[in-house]
Amino acid sequence: MKKSIKAGLLCAVLLAAPLLSAPPAVSFRSFDHEGYTRVVFQSDRAFAYSVDAQDDRLQLRLNGRADFPAPTVAVANSPLLEKVTCEQRGEGSVLTVHFRGAAAVRKSFVLEKPFRVVFDLVRVEKAPPPPQAPPEAAKGDAAAEEPAPAPRPKPIETICLDPGHGGEDFGAIGRSKLKEKDVTLRISLKLKKLIESRTGLRVIMTRDKDSEVSLNTRASIANNQLAQMFISIHANSSFRKSAFGSETYFVSLQATDPEALELAQKENQNAEDPGEAIQNDELKMILWNMAQTEHIRESSKLAEAIQNELNQLLGTRDRGVKQAPFRVLMRTAMPAVLIEAVFISNPSEERKLQSDDFLDKIAQAIYNGVSKFIYAYNGSLK
Amino acid sequence: MKKGTRAWLAAGAAALVLAAALLLLLRRRGPGFVPELLSRDDGRGGAVAEFIKVKLFFLSETSRYLQPVYREIEMPEAREELYRRFVSLLLAGDGAHIAPVPAGVQLRSLHYLAGRQMLLLDFSESLAGSFPGGTAAELEFIYYMVDNVCYNFREIKKVKFLIGGNESKSLAGHIDLERPFFPDFTWIQEP
Structure with a gap:
């Protein structure tokens, strides 16, 4: 039996080693609410990351590799989100949320137990195409539906x-x-x-x-x-x-x-x-x-x-x-x-x-x- | 399944659980100190008094770190009384070092909120009234108190300051004092 225990311990160490060095498993979910969409990246452990938000996508750049369910995950029935992709870049992983139209991050925060990175996204209007003489046929109602300019960071004034x-x-x-x-x-x-x-x-x-x-x-x-x-x-x-x-x-x-x-x-x-007010x-x-x-x-x-x-x-x-x-x-x-x-x-x-x-x-x-x-x-x- | 295989599996599972628990324990252990409990009789065959040995950290002119000094406190029955005696040592200071506390400041009261693992320290109004000002001085006072308390009493995870029984926005116009403070052990230097 003593031999069995020793061997068991060895097994445990051998089994545990790859688990400890394995990349964090990251999952994604989203919720559409009135006026905004909440995006949640959840992981079995904390990870270091940086965020790059553009009006057509949001990127979560992990310093290390992440296990994501698939290279591309489509988001069904969301008015704001199209899909989430995961690419490996160098030593890290980049998770990209692709928007339908333009959106901006209104709020972001981190929760623990389990570790979650949360973003609240709001739709913003897309910048109009550069001014040019459009064909007559394009004018009228269609032109009226053209989105207004997107709010972009302004130079410091x-x-x-x-x-x-x-x-x-x-x-x-x-x-x-x-x-x-x-x-x-x-x-x-x-x-x-x-x-x-x-x-x-x-x-x-x-x-x-x-x-x-x-x-x-x-x-x-x-x-x-x-x-x-x-x-x-x-x-x-x-x-x-x-x-x-x-x-x-x-x-x-x-x-x-x-x-x-x-x-x-x-x-x-x-x-x-968020339907419930924070008391x-x-x-x-x-x-x-x-x-x-x-x-x-x-x-x-x-x-x-x-x-x-x-x-x-x-x-x-x-x-x-x-x-x-x-x-x-x-x-x-x-x-x-x-x-x-x-x-x-x-x-x-x-x-x-x-x-x-x-x-x-x-x-x-x-x-x-x-x-x-x-x-x-x-x-x-x- | 063979008996031998079952034993192997059971031992493996047990070892896994042990390894995980050990890992968790190691990850949770932060800097800290377990005060030593000492007993001493009065030399005349009388009552035996219990003391605990604590490690205080003081400011010094020669180092940017708080410097350690050992002290003994007679062990009272109530835990809050022990904290009160400890904070009194911090207020009293040490001749060889600097206690970053304005002269005459007193501890009005102290409460430990076990559910929140938070120590409430209520100082006399002279703390704000006679505070010398400056961001450095505010941080020195705050982390002198918080690090010392949390280092010696690991059940305390955070400290909240009151002045004259009330919440105060800041000590001297810099650091937000309305929230509790967690220790920042980068201020202290282990010997």
């Missing part, structure tokens, strides 16, 4: 600058009583001038004088003015007096993700049956806070562009690009970053912040980063 703190909220205060709220306003006004004079872009500010503005109002100003970029400017402070350098943040949902998932699991039935206030709050979710990739690029320039121009310590759950960033629906220029709590850096030249350098560095980002972003739209 409006930037919202957010000088941190203000009014009774002094922000951090340096040893020589320099207030963060004054520094952030001065940098922001310099930056506004630079952007407007050199690019002609529209710049709005959450405050342009020493006034107190709540974090929610700051985000609302940016959202209501349809800003396409949000830059919050701050000076840092630490309990460690020796801390110095500059860092740029974009939002992190990492701290909230498990909570959101936990709540989502509780609401599991609702998650795939949980906490979940609603989390979903609302995820306004930033779809812009995280661009926010990360913007943060990187700015941080690179800060490193070059300020000559201080590069503390890097980081993520944290910033209240003001979570509520903005556009690429958004928060810059901690240098440490007002560090006496040497505080002295620098008192110099107009140094503030010019900070504004110039941010401007350089912003203009590089805009150049790349607008270029990607062509």
Whole structure:
């Protein structure tokens, strides 16, 4: 019997090994609801992926291989979806949802147990064909049915600058009583001038004088003015007096993700049956806070562009690009970053912040980063 | 089916289950510490007191990581009292290191919500009133508390902060304090 157990263990290890390295089995399903279609990719385990959405298709690009039921799966009776295809590209798999007509992703999220990537798609109108003289026969009713132009991402035209703190909220205060709220306003006004004079872009500010503005109002100003970029400017402070350098943040949902998932699991039935309203206030709050979710990739690029320039121009310590759950960033629906220029709590850096030249350098560095980002972003739209 | 074959199959199945369980266990184990339970008598043949040895992490000027220091806490009967004593150690700080907490801040109350594996820490209003500001300082305070608590008491998965008995939007205008925080053990340095 001892021999049997040993052999059994060996068998188990041999059997389990290929199972553990096997690609995840991914299945697809969809639900048509009034006004939108929900698409769900489900897998027996979590996988790393990126998303590429176009108006005629949605691609889920897995970093590794996936087991999909067939190379092509037709979607029957869906007004929006035609089929789903799976191709192997290099080391990864690409799952493509082909639309009937044009569609856009309205919302996406991830659920666990089992692992699911969920997209809510809405129909959008297709861009009209390029203007040309159509034959007379094509005019009339048929021409009237021609779809309207599709909403496409626009080149960046409006930037919202957010000088941190203000009014009774002094922000951090340096040893020589320099207030963060004054520094952030001065940098922001310099930056506004630079952007407007050199690019002609529209710049709005959450405050342009020493006034107190709540974090929610700051985000609302940016959202209501349809800003396409949000830059919050701050000076840092630490309990460690020796801390110095500059860092740029974009939002992190990492701290909230498990909570959101936990709540989502509780609401599991609702998650795939949107006919039932989500009752949980906490979940609603989390979903609302995820306004930033779809812009995280661009926010990360913007943060990187700015941080690179800060490193070059300020000559201080590069503390890097980081993520944290910033209240003001979570509520903005556009690429958004928060810059901690240098440490007002560090006496040497505080002295620098008192110099107009140094503030010019900070504004110039941010401007350089912003203009590089805009150049790349607008270029990607062509 | 032959007896021998059945035994082989049964052993194989059992081994598979064992391997899967082991794998699951290994995947779920995160960083953490099991406080050591110590007993000590008073040297006069009196009562035996029980202590637990905990590992606290403090901020330092010389490292970007929180630095470990061992402490002992006399074991109370109620679990929440143990948490309260632990948080008091964090507030009191350590002479050789930095406790990223404004002076005079007190713990008003503490509740453990077992169903949600969440510890509610309610601090005095002076936490917001005298907070020095700055994103770095906010993150230092938050993860000093959350990492220390979750590292030493593995039943606690998240921490939510209250100030003066109420939810607060943020400590000093940066990090969203209305939601619970999960530990981020990249802040701590194992010796």
